[in-house]
Amino acid sequence: MGYANRCHRKIPLIALARPLGIVLLLCTHVASAEPAVLLAPALGRPEGVLLQGRVLKDAPSGGSSALTRNVRRLTAANWEGASVEVSFQGVVAKVKSGHDGNFEVNLRPPEGQRFPQGTAEAEAKVQGASARAPVEVIPDTAPLLVVSDFDDTVAVTNVTNPVKLVESALLKDGDTQAVVPGMAAFYGCLRKPASPAFALVSGSPIQYLSRIRTFLDRHGFPAGFGLYLRDLGPGTLSGYKQPAIRRLLHQFSQPVVLVGDSGEKDPEVYAQIRDEFPGRVKAIYIRDAGRTEDKTRFEGMVLFKDSGDAAAHAAAQGLADAACVATAFAKPAPAATAGQTAP
Known part of the structure; x- marks a missing residue:
């Protein structure tokens, strides 16, 4: 294929970094394609x-760098x-x-x-x-519907840091984006005793579909995730998660576990869903990704820094397999000091 030397339309990365008001104008040589x-x-x-x-x-498609691939996806x-x-x-x-x-x-x-x-x-x-x-295809006997966010919940995106956020959005891909430690193990233990249905509802653009699938596979997240990503554009800077979550809760009758982070609006979105569907939401887990000064945001939720703490809470509530949690998050034995023999 030949190359079309043209400057792309403006890419509003405010849609990726929506609370930050960042807009980058990118021009690139792009391969014409099918x-x-x-x-x-x-x-x-x-x-x-x-x-x-x-x-x-x-x-x-293709490209020698993550930046090239991501720009081509977005444009x-x-x-x-x-x-x-x-x-x-x-x-x-x-x-x-x-x-x-x-x-x-x-x-x-x-x-x-x-x-x-x-x-x-x-x-x-x-x-x-x-x-x-x-x-x-989820059986009626599935014990739970787990709805998860992506950015700063399972993948390290640094949404509260403008520079690192843009770096993650444009310079990382499914093989190089950092994972939040322990989240794959936490999700793997969420079974009582059968596996739940997993839905990932994210502000990441649908153009990153293959990138997210690669990330989930690479880091051992449970198979069978449904992916519900955002239609990138200025009209979807807010309010894009609620319709997707509502549709899922109408589609499936199972009890619900919601997992997100504190960096943006997950606590507020999940509180709204909890109010709209009384009795359906059994637990809300919010990873501490910053912006936690206002504790009222997390009323009735589990705010955690370590994935093991969220998993232990889920096991205590009967939402996770206790043996799985004990094995996945086993504490290492203390190292023996001089003159002592390790047990």
């Missing part, structure tokens, strides 16, 4: 599966009005992508049938491109 489809991993029920994604008209043009064919377990539907390239379809099994429980692949196709993504 279309691409982004299809998000999803949670579904035997009665139906909701699939979401985006179609990109010119989707540059790829959307394809409005693309004919998208979405299929799952033999059920097929056709939809048109919207003005931002997004599409959404609710697939239901044939009358009198149910989608099998467990993991299966969905596919989305447009002319010249296709994508596959796992769908976890």
